[in-house]
Amino acid sequence: MKNTKWIPLLFAPLLFLASCGDNKKIDRDVVDQVNKANDVKKVSESEITDYALKWGDEISQEAQAELIGTLQKAIEEKGITGAIDFCQQEALPITKNVAEKHRVNIRRVSVKNRNPENSPTDMEKNLLDAYAYNLENDLENRPNIQKTEDGEVLLYTKAITIPGGLCLNCHGEPGKEVSDATLDMIKSRYPEDKALGYKVGDLRGMWSISLPKKEVVKNM
Numbered sequence: 001m002k003n004t005k006w007i008p009l010l011f012a013p014l015l016f017l018a019s020c021g022d023n024k025k026i027d028r029d030v031v032d033q034v035n036k037a038n039d040v041k042k043v044s045e046s047e048i049t050d051y052a053l054k055w056g057d058e059i060s061q062e063a064q065a066e067l068i069g070t071l072q073k074a075i076e077e078k079g080i081t082g083a084i085d086f087c088q089q090e091a092l093p094i095t096k097n098v099a100e101k102h103r104v105n106i107r108r109v110s111v112k113n114r115n116p117e118n119s120p121t122d123m124e125k126n127l128l129d130a131y132a133y134n135l136e137n138d139l140e141n142r143p144n145i146q147k148t149e150d151g152e153v154l155l156y157t158k159a160i161t162i163p164g165g166l167c168l169n170c171h172g173e174p175g176k177e178v179s180d181a182t183l184d185m186i187k188s189r190y191p192e193d194k195a196l197g198y199k200v201g202d203l204r205g206m207w208s209i210s211l212p213k214k215e216v217v218k219n220m
């Protein structure tokens with residue numbers, strides 16, 4: 001650790017020099033050297049996990065803010081039923097945009113899902129079960145990092161609970177929080193919908209963000 005961290009710093013003055021000249025060859029050499037320095041950056045597994053947790057938190061918060069912001073705007077402009085169309089067209093592209101920006105993969109998965117594309121894999125299902133168990137037993141649900149089989153990808157997950165009444169307009173009890181018009185719209189767009197009957201505080205699903213280890217290290 002100690003003797004490798006300073007390597008990128010060593011090249012900083014070189015970079016500066018290169019940026020003043022217009023010699024393309026020097027530029028290239030410097031870039032190669034910096035890249036090499038990054039390759040040899042030695043970090044421990046636990047540092048990688050710590051960073052992945054922090055980065056996963058940031059990415060999930062960013063995606064969450066984008067979703068909530070656009071959802072609220074859609075409800076204001078188009079009402080609840082109009083916002084369903086909006087969610088159908090925009091929810092996955094919004095998370096995809098954030099994912100592409102960070103070069104990771106982002107999903108929101110749920111056992112009781114609305115869009116079958118958001119069904120969990122076996123590994124995700126196990127994690128969802130663990131979050132459900134914790135919630136039932138009043139244990140704290142903290143974000144989690146799991147290694148995937150090949151070890152190249154770290155899976156960040158975070159429980160999504162129903163924070164308040166806004167969500168129940170579309171995920172609550174039909175005839176009570178979910179109006180007949182909303183229910184009709186949901187059924188027509190999602191014939192296999194399972195995402196009704198939730199209450200405030202229920203586990204709605206989880207963020208599932210695949211972080212390539214290479215990208216984690218690059219960002220550290």
Ligand code: HEC
Nearest residue numbers: 083084087088091108110113114115118166167170195205
């Ligand atoms: C205007 C109706 C509406 C509101 C309000 C709403 N949702 Fe949804 N929600 C949807 C629709 C439609 C989908 C399916 C999106 C898709 O096709 O990808 C969905 C999908 C989801 C999913 C992905 C898993 C799945 O079931 O497919 C989660 C998690 C979720 N919503 C959580 C919430 C939370 C938490 C809130 C409150 C902050 C909320 N929703 C508010 C309509 C709504």
